[in-house]
Amino acid sequence: MTVRDCGTVDRMVTLFSRQYGKITAVAFGARRPKSSFAGCLQPFSHVDLLLARNRGGECIRQCEIIHGHRKLREELPRMVYATLVAEIVTELWPENEADSDVFELLVDVLFTLEERNPRVAAIAAAWQLLALAGFAPEYRRCVACGSVISLPAHFNIGAGGVMCPACGGSQTNFTEGQANLLAKFLTLDFRSPGRFTVNAAVLAELEKLLGQCLFYHLEKELKTWAFIQRFEQPGKG
Template sequence: MERYADDAFVLSTVDYGESDRLVTLLTREHGKLTAFAAGARKSKRRFAGALEPFMRLRVQLVETRGSTVRIDSADIVAGFYAAREDLSLIARALYAVELCRELTREHEPHPELFELVEGYLHRLDAKEAGPTSLLAFELAALAQAGLMPRFDSCALCGGLPGERPRFDQGHGGAVCEPCGGRARDSVPVPVALLAGLRSLQEGQRTPLPADLRARARGLLNVFIAHHVGRKLKSVDFMAQVGLD
């Protein structure tokens, strides 16, 4: 059995048996891992609250049979406790880690995505991440996963989207009006929305107006659900909290 240490974020947890827990981690060097934490629910001392979603840890891991590893120990590096006191920040943080879980495969390192999550959670914890920053995070995460939607040109013909653009998740983004007939699931979108999303892709951080932000939120929800095969659970939680 090989033992190693790595930096990790807790993406999600599932109770297993009477006292154990399965923990999905995003590690810096080994990518997404499913880790078995023996006695995690029974012993309050061993993991001491470390195995909670969006905790930043230093973990000691042991390879076992198959694709599962065992967590020997976990030390909290950053708990983001200020964010955990605000329901809206909790909702955004849970969405961020669920998105990372669905965009990644087991044992495929994504160090840039790890850094992206770390930066976003620190900004949430410092109350420096406004609503538009979540859209910027999503677009950056999609880019890391090779699923960047196109907003600057038609995804079908490569031409300019025009004055009456549409958006089609199945074809990867914006489509011009003539090509819209070939994209059965396309929906009309404002030119200003495509421009705003494109600026976020390019690294600009100009806040979007509330109406465009809500439309952008809906477009990305549909796009992500199409590519990962389901709607993310935390989308509903954000809606319950009242986030666009």
């Protein structure tokens, strides 16, 4: 859930639901001191809502907190990476298009962002979201001819993945280390991620590639992306 002020006392909430996908709704009077919404309509919260439709669209009638994820709002690095994940979902998915896989991923990722290295969790989540949106990268076979790739090789974002020397030229910007970490991220179970060590240099390379892929598919830079570099800290997943 992301929240912004609207009018003098209202709040505009963008949320992702299991049944209806991304929804934008107004919480009338939510900024009043005695509003019942004051404590529950917080960014990154998992909530149970009762919505109603009026002439202007959806409005929130009732709200009950399932899990507040307070830690994501209190620690700046975690807040930044949680915002990145939320922004990716907001940009990649249209309004009112249900996707239960995305919903379940978000529920699990929020817990991981609270408890583990938020940079690693957010990058892994971003790659999985790209895959769920239909932009899964090919990193073991040439996207042009289908031959098995010997890494390092050229990664062509526009083509959707790696290319052999015959199809993509001699440039090599995608390594075996990146392929292995990408495979780990794409298959990571956020409900039970386990403990694993991440090479800082490989993580930085894969994060750079992620940023390029997001820019290509969204045709713009995410607002959060410029802030991410300030908080990057290598560590364990």
